[in-house]
Amino acid sequence: MPTVNFIAFDGRRHAVDVPTGTTLMRAATDHGVPGIDGDCGGQCACATCHIYIDAPWNAVSGARTSQENEMLNFSAGLQDSSRLACQITMSDALDGIVVTLPEGQH
Amino acid sequence: MTPALAAAREHAASMPLDQLDPATVQYFADGVELPYFERLRRDDPVHHAVSPWAGPYWSITRYQDIMHVDTHPALFSSEWGYGGITLFDPPPEEQLPMFIAMDAPKHDEQRKAVQPIVAPANLATMEALIRERTIKVLDSLPRGETFDWVDKVSIELTTLMLATLFDFPVEDRRLLTWWSDVSTMNKRINPDALDPAERMAELGKMLGYFTRLWNERVNAAPGNDLVSMLAHNPATRIMSPLEYMGNLVLLIVGGNDTTRNSMTGGLLALHQHPEQWAKLRANPKLVDSLVPEIIRWQTPLAYMRRTAVADSEVGGKLIRRGDKVAMWYLSGNRDDTAIERPDDFIVDRARPRQHLSFGFGIHRCVGNRLAEMQLKILWEEILVRFPVIEVVGEPVRVRSTFVRGFTRLPVRIAA
Numbered sequence: 001m002p003t004v005n006f007i008a009f010d011g012r013r014h015a016v017d018v019p020t021g022t023t024l025m026r027a028a029t030d031h032g033v034p035g036i037d038g039d040c041g042g043q044c045a046c047a048t049c050h051i052y053i054d055a056p057w058n059a060v061s062g063a064r065t066s067q068e069n070e071m072l073n074f075s076a077g078l079q080d081s082s083r084l085a086c087q088i089t090m091s092d093a094l095d096g097i098v099v100t101l102p103e104g105q106h
Numbered sequence: 107m108t109p110a111l112a113a114a115r116e117h118a119a120s121m122p123l124d125q126l127d128p129a130t131v132q133y134f135a136d137g138v139e140l141p142y143f144e145r146l147r148r149d150d151p152v153h154h155a156v157s158p159w160a161g162p163y164w165s166i167t168r169y170q171d172i173m174h175v176d177t178h179p180a181l182f183s184s185e186w187g188y189g190g191i192t193l194f195d196p197p198p199e200e201q202l203p204m205f206i207a208m209d210a211p212k213h214d215e216q217r218k219a220v221q222p223i224v225a226p227a228n229l230a231t232m233e234a235l236i237r238e239r240t241i242k243v244l245d246s247l248p249r250g251e252t253f254d255w256v257d258k259v260s261i262e263l264t265t266l267m268l269a270t271l272f273d274f275p276v277e278d279r280r281l282l283t284w285w286s287d288v289s290t291m292n293k294r295i296n297p298d299a300l301d302p303a304e305r306m307a308e309l310g311k312m313l314g315y316f317t318r319l320w321n322e323r324v325n326a327a328p329g330n331d332l333v334s335m336l337a338h339n340p341a342t343r344i345m346s347p348l349e350y351m352g353n354l355v356l357l358i359v360g361g362n363d364t365t366r367n368s369m370t371g372g373l374l375a376l377h378q379h380p381e382q383w384a385k386l387r388a389n390p391k392l393v394d395s396l397v398p399e400i401i402r403w404q405t406p407l408a409y410m411r412r413t414a415v416a417d418s419e420v421g422g423k424l425i426r427r428g429d430k431v432a433m434w435y436l437s438g439n440r441d442d443t444a445i446e447r448p449d450d451f452i453v454d455r456a457r458p459r460q461h462l463s464f465g466f467g468i469h470r471c472v473g474n475r476l477a478e479m480q481l482k483i484l485w486e487e488i489l490v491r492f493p494v495i496e497v498v499g500e501p502v503r504v505r506s507t508f509v510r511g512f513t514r515l516p517v518r519i520a521a
Contacts, residue, residue: 039459045177045466048459067177070468073214076225104226106475 002095006033006051009103018090024099025049025086035101042086047071048105049085054098061088061097077102114138118145127155128165129193129432129507131295134408137503143167143437152421159294160193163411163430164423167437169444169462171421175412175433177467182412182431184469185209186352191410192508193432194292200302202309204352206360206469217472219339220332220357223271224476228330232270236480239266240487250521252498254514259484260369267480268361273331274319285312286362289355296505312358313351320350332357364406365477367511369484370501371404372396374515375451377497382453390489395458397481402461403451408436408510410465435462436510495519 001017004027008014018027028036028049037048044067053061058081064072068084075082085099107115114133118126118141126142133139146153146167153165166172175182189195190207205216222228243262247253261283269279288308291299300308316333323329324337336342336353345353376383386392409432414425425431439461440448446456464471471477488495499516 037459039464040173040466041457041460043173043177043466045173046464046470070210074217074221074468076221102226104229104475106224106226 002090002092003097004090004094005096005098006035007054007098007100008033008035009101020089020091022090023086024051024088024090024097025084027090028085035105036085037105038086040086044068044071044084044087047075047084050075050077050102050105051083051085052079052081052100052102053083053088054081054100057094057097057099060093074106075102076104076106110136111138111141115141115144118142123150123153126150126153127157128153128167128434128437129155129157129160129163131505131507134507134510135503135505137501139408139436139507140440143434143440147437147441152423152425154423157193161195161430163193163432164420164425165437166420166431166433167441168421169438169441172433172435172438172462173466174420175431176410176462176465176469178418179209179468181414181416181418183209183415184213184410184412188413188415189411189430191412193409193411193430194294197302200306202352202355203346203349204356206356207352210468213468215341216353219342220335220353221472222335223330223332224473226475229475229479232476233479233483235270236267237483237487239263240480240483244487244491247519249519252516252518255373255495255517256366256370256512256515260366260512263369263480263484264362264366267365267476268358271332271357271361272316272319273329273333278315281312281315282358282362285309285355286358290359290363290506290509292506295507298505309351309355312354313347316350316354317347360471361473361476363509363511364471364473365480367406367504367509368400368404368477368481370512370515371406372400372481372485373495373517374497374501374512375400375403377495379451382451383494386453386485387489387493389454390486392453393482393485393489395455396453396485397478398458398461399451399453399455400481401463401478402439402445402458404510405436405439405461405463406510407463408508409434410469433462433465435465438462492519 006014014033016031025038029038039048040046068087128142151168156162186203186207205213265279265283268282269276293299319333323334328338412431414429464474496518498518501512502514504511
């Protein structure tokens with residue numbers, strides 16, 4: 001199974017093995033990774049699974065959708081590398097991906 | 107189930123669907139509104155009705171359909187010019203522009219002006235103050251005598267919070283409570299409300315008070331309060347007086363009524379489910395899941411209204427351009443196709459955060475994390491103080507279909 005590395009706001013690393021097809025939001029919430037809320041359950045409707053995609057993974061993980069852009073527009077700490085974890089699905093190409101979590105989720 | 111609720115259930119199940127108007131204020135005042143939504147979710151989940159005070163409107167009652175409407179702002183507008191976010195269409199002299207009742211891009215700009223107040227770092231700095239005040243309020247409660255939880259706890263704590271957010275003179279804080287009540291009470295469905303002209307006059311006084319605060323702050327260095335944020339942000343510093351008034355109403359009601367009624371509703375829910383209170387006492391860490399469960403259970407704003415700006419289908423029904431649509435969050439939060447055992451109050455639910463009370467999409471509640479923090483601190487401090495808080499009489503409910511809450515809850519704490 002491919003691995004995703006979540007780096008919490010305090011710097012702690014949580015490595016999680018997840019089946020392909022799982023979203024990064026679900027990977028975090030199912031494995032109790034702190035700092036991802038996922039209030040809407042993965043419908044790109046709340047922006048409480050905000051993450052930063054570390055280079056060089058941003059090219060592989062794809063671009064934001066327009067609805068994702070609308071939701072991220074209001075996030076505290078918005079950066080170019082910001083994504084919603086529910087919009088990124090785990091694949092073999094993303095094995096080893098490193099994502100960083102913001103200070104909080106709103 | 108109380109006899110009144112059982113009777114309402116029977117009534118809701120047997121009445122002809124075309125007579126079912128869920129926005130009937132008496133149902134809410136009597137606390138028997140839920141069975142009507144249960145019937146609609148089952149038999150007519152996207153339902154058309156004609157209200158005597160709000161005219162024709164659609165009710166969206168299932169979780170997923172509500173999610174659909176909430177996340178399609180290009181189809182379903184919030185604009186105040188169409189009537190905004192509540193079912194009653196105010197005459198022009200009562201219309202108030204505010205960013206919750208605007209579409210992009212103006213909504214986005216104005217929302218961003220106030221959002222820093224609830225940024226993660228700011229929340230962290232407010233936590234100690236909220237805890238100190240909560241402790242003070244709880245420690246000053248009477249023992250061995252009946253008192254009103256709404257007044258002494260829910261209103262007091264939320265109004266103190268609001269005064270801090272506005273940097274509003276704390277000795278005048280009950281004016282904020284008054285203005286909040288004045289703006290949400292509607293004479294057409296609540297005889298206790300002010301006449302429309304009086305209501306606007308009271309809101310004018312609010313504007314006068316807040317204009318003084320604006321004038322003090324607009325020429326001072328930017329501060330960390332809502333008035334200063336509005337006065338200094340390029341998107342909001344040019345607001346008309348009416349727009350300032352509207353946004354004040356939004357921020358006062360948004361920060362006040364909602365948390366107030368969750369503070370009361372949570373106590374009532376735990377009183378009605380003593381086995382859940384016992385579970386919580388045995389494991390105080392459950393406060394983390396208790397808080398979102400209270401917010402789901404209470405759903406302090408029962409619905410949000412949208413206006414269709416194009417024809418589209420929802421749940422198999424054609425909604426036409428210009429139609430009014432109520433997304434009944436209260437009903438979606440009891441939808442068993444989205445939430446397991448939704449009619450049970452469960453303090454250790456598996457996914458308690460998945461509820462509609464904050465709305466979804468671009469209008470999602472700005473203050474959600476602050477509200478959760480206030481409730482979390484309240485329950486943490488209750489649990490270390492009081493083994494039990496007895497509810498000793500019937501709650502008095504707000505006469506509104508929009509604000510779902512309480513004006514009085516008599517309680518007693520043992521001496």
